[in-house]
Amino acid sequence: MLQSRFLTPMRLLERAIAPSLRSSQSLTRSSTITPSSILPRPISATPSPLSSRLLLPLSQVRHASHASQGAGNRHSRDPAGKRLGAKRSGGEYVVPGCIIFRQRGTKWFPGENCALGRDHTIYATEAGYVRYYLDPELHPDRKFIGVCFEKEGKLPTPRNAPSRRKLNRVAVPRIEIADESPARSDLTAHVGADGVVVASVDAATAAQGGPQLRPGYMYREANWQIGRAAEKAGITAKPYNSKNRWLAWRKRQARADRAAQMKSLKNKKKTKKGKGGR
Amino acid sequence: MAHCERASKPLLQCLQKASTRGLPALQLSSTRAFQTSARVQEEAQSEAQKQPFNKSPDPALVSSPRLERRLIRQGISPVGSRRRRAALQGSANIPFAQLPYQCFQEARKVLLQDREEKLEEITRLREKIARLEARPTEEAGGEQVKKSRLGGMQKHLEHLKVLADINDPQVKKKFEDGQGDMSKPIYRYLADQKWREYRRKILVQRITQMKVVPDVLPHCDPIVDTKLYFNRSAVQPGDFVQANASTTAPKLDIQLFEGGEKLVTIAVVDPDVPNLETDSFDFRTHYLAVNVPISAISTKVDLAQLSADSQVVLPWEAPVTQKGSPYHRLSLFILEQKDSQPLDFAAVKAKESVRDNQLLRTLQGRYHLKAIGAHLFRSQWDETTLEVMEKIGFPLADVELRRKKIDPLPYKRRNPSTFR
Numbered sequence: 001m002l003q004s005r006f007l008t009p010m011r012l013l014e015r016a017i018a019p020s021l022r023s024s025q026s027l028t029r030s031s032t033i034t035p036s037s038i039l040p041r042p043i044s045a046t047p048s049p050l051s052s053r054l055l056l057p058l059s060q061v062r063h064a065s066h067a068s069q070g071a072g073n074r075h076s077r078d079p080a081g082k083r084l085g086a087k088r089s090g091g092e093y094v095v096p097g098c099i100i101f102r103q104r105g106t107k108w109f110p111g112e113n114c115a116l117g118r119d120h121t122i123y124a125t126e127a128g129y130v131r132y133y134l135d136p137e138l139h140p141d142r143k144f145i146g147v148c149f150e151k152e153g154k155l156p157t158p159r160n161a162p163s164r165r166k167l168n169r170v171a172v173p174r175i176e177i178a179d180e181s182p183a184r185s186d187l188t189a190h191v192g193a194d195g196v197v198v199a200s201v202d203a204a205t206a207a208q209g210g211p212q213l214r215p216g217y218m219y220r221e222a223n224w225q226i227g228r229a230a231e232k233a234g235i236t237a238k239p240y241n242s243k244n245r246w247l248a249w250r251k252r253q254a255r256a257d258r259a260a261q262m263k264s265l266k267n268k269k270k271t272k273k274g275k276g277g278r
Numbered sequence: 279m280a281h282c283e284r285a286s287k288p289l290l291q292c293l294q295k296a297s298t299r300g301l302p303a304l305q306l307s308s309t310r311a312f313q314t315s316a317r318v319q320e321e322a323q324s325e326a327q328k329q330p331f332n333k334s335p336d337p338a339l340v341s342s343p344r345l346e347r348r349l350i351r352q353g354i355s356p357v358g359s360r361r362r363r364a365a366l367q368g369s370a371n372i373p374f375a376q377l378p379y380q381c382f383q384e385a386r387k388v389l390l391q392d393r394e395e396k397l398e399e400i401t402r403l404r405e406k407i408a409r410l411e412a413r414p415t416e417e418a419g420g421e422q423v424k425k426s427r428l429g430g431m432q433k434h435l436e437h438l439k440v441l442a443d444i445n446d447p448q449v450k451k452k453f454e455d456g457q458g459d460m461s462k463p464i465y466r467y468l469a470d471q472k473w474r475e476y477r478r479k480i481l482v483q484r485i486t487q488m489k490v491v492p493d494v495l496p497h498c499d500p501i502v503d504t505k506l507y508f509n510r511s512a513v514q515p516g517d518f519v520q521a522n523a524s525t526t527a528p529k530l531d532i533q534l535f536e537g538g539e540k541l542v543t544i545a546v547v548d549p550d551v552p553n554l555e556t557d558s559f560d561f562r563t564h565y566l567a568v569n570v571p572i573s574a575i576s577t578k579v580d581l582a583q584l585s586a587d588s589q590v591v592l593p594w595e596a597p598v599t600q601k602g603s604p605y606h607r608l609s610l611f612i613l614e615q616k617d618s619q620p621l622d623f624a625a626v627k628a629k630e631s632v633r634d635n636q637l638l639r640t641l642q643g644r645y646h647l648k649a650i651g652a653h654l655f656r657s658q659w660d661e662t663t664l665e666v667m668e669k670i671g672f673p674l675a676d677v678e679l680r681r682k683k684i685d686p687l688p689y690k691r692r693n694p695s696t697f698r
Contacts, residue, residue, distance in 0.1 A: 170679070
């Protein structure tokens with residue numbers, strides 16, 4: 001890397017001197033000259049500009065090996081443009097959600113009535129006119145994009161002035177939201193006079209939910225019945241006690257052991273595969 | 279043995295060793311172990327009719343959480359940390375002056391000497407101030423010079439008063455136990471430092487981030503600690519308060535950190551009243567009282583209890599938020615009246631009778647007020663708002679606000695002739 005960098009000027013130098021060399025020496029020899037061979041040569045070897053300019057058109061030979069150098073990954077080095085930059089210029093009218101500036105990182109910061117998107121895109125949160133401005137009182141070296149309500153308005157507003165806002169609402173008669181129909185589940189809750197009453201599904205629904213042909217062409221019980229199988233069988237889990245660190249430690253250890261086991265299995269598979277490939 | 283008791287065991291061991299060697303007079307009392315049983319026996323011999331500890335726990339000694347809870351329920355808060363209380367149970371509670379540590383006593387001597395020096399300096403400065411005050415104005419170099427010199431000296435005197443006591447371990451202990459006397463400059467100073475360390479930062483952050491400071495007043499540098507209570511529950515700056523909780527006027531706890539009494543104006547302003555005609559927001563004054571005396575020792579102000587014919591200009595109005603409206607910021611400001619002079623109540627009442635669009639900035643300019651404290655709570659539509667609206671006769675109870683639809687920008691051709 002370092003050597004090649006060092007050699008680039010040398011190559012240029014060589015290109016410049018090559019014609020003169022050719023004029024003095026045989027053509028076959030000049031084509032085989034390498035940068036290393038040129039290194040010890042003194043700079044005084046540069047020819048007079050007149051002779052080199054005369055001979056230049058004759059010497060423009062680009063061999064295949066030279067031309068194709070670096071072409072293989074040229075496009076990866078120079079990717080497609082990402083269409084960044086200003087989408088709305090200063091003074092243009094924008095509505096909420098209108099993208100004003102696309103950028104990588106925060107070249108510009110959102111000012112008044114603007115917000116920053118997930119990819120640092122600046123967009124308007126109010127309808128108004130775009131302003132690009134500096135606000136040294138807020139930050140000495142940040143550039144801001146803001147939206148101003150008036151066409152001739154100025155940003156930034158003074159620090160002590162009350163902020164200018166818009167309501168952006170309309171008055172409509174208030175509608176009471178009616179109680180929605182209770183969600184279907186195996187446990188039903190009713191809000192009664194004495195608080196919330198939780199009960200299981202009534203017998204009729206339960207009877208209906210026996211083994212049936214269900215989606216996926218399976219003859220089985222409903223999901224909620226399967227979910228309550230443990231309850232039916234009388235299996236109880238210990239209530240979780242956050243102070244039981246001994247149990248927590250055992251569980252953590254078991255999980256770690258299992259993870260280690262899985263990892264070792266994974267590695268084994270890999271090695272086996274490799275061996276099989278050979 | 280409780281956790282805290284185990285933790286303070288090394289301290290006790292240290293104490294035992296030192297006392298056996300250094301101070302034979304105190305040996306008996308200080309070599310007791312943490313077992314409280316021995317002590318109980320001793321005391322039982324001396325006074326038989328004393329109540330057992332768990333019946334009437336001492337707030338300075340209680341260390342079990344159960345007894346602590348019982349005390350708190352009675353309204354007595356335990357003193358200091360639990361660890362310290364546990365350590366005190368077994369210790370003889372020897373005063374600092376008699377503690378058997380040589381290095382400690384030497385250090386105390388240095389501190390005491392420093393205090394003596396400071397006291398001397400205070401007396402000297404007081405004499406100097408008296409001399410300057412006695413001198414005629416012409417001799418002192420003009421009124422302005424005399425005034426500024428006196429002001430500087432007074433400031434230095436206050437500073438010296440604080441310096442004289444700031445290294446006293448007893449003062450520190452008292453302050454940390456919450457037994458500091460706020461009429462003394464040292465405790466006021468310590469309380470101020472503590473407030474500035476955390477609570478003031480939070481308050482300033484809330485009032486600036488929620489834009490109360492440029493919206494209601496251009497500037498506010500709080501110097502008094504303000505606590506706000508609705509129905510005996512404290513409200514943190516910026517909290518949402520339910521509509522039914524804020525129907526009655528709040529109680530305030532205004533802690534002044536300066537000596538003397540101040541007359542203040544208290545105003546509660548809502549800068550977020552929706553105005554559909556102008557498509558913006560209006561102000562509304564929910565409360566205004568003038569000539570409220572506050573001082574470092576009398577801190578409690580009940581906005582509902584202030585006198586209606588000498589203090590309250592606009593009585594409390596319950597804040598309600600229409601459904602769909604952005605939240606309302608109810609900002610409370612404590613404004614110092616100029617030179618602590620009372621305002622003419624009748625004149626103020628005659629002039630400030632309108633609640634709507636009464637700007638606090640205008641009041642501040644009109645009566646030469648200076649904001650010294652602030653608080654903030656928010657209100658939004660909740661399940662109790664409707665009944666409060668009916669109770670106070672809010673006119674727009676059956677109206678809801680909806681977001682206005684903004685027309686999109688006209689379609690722009692993607693491939694105009696300029697691109698080709």
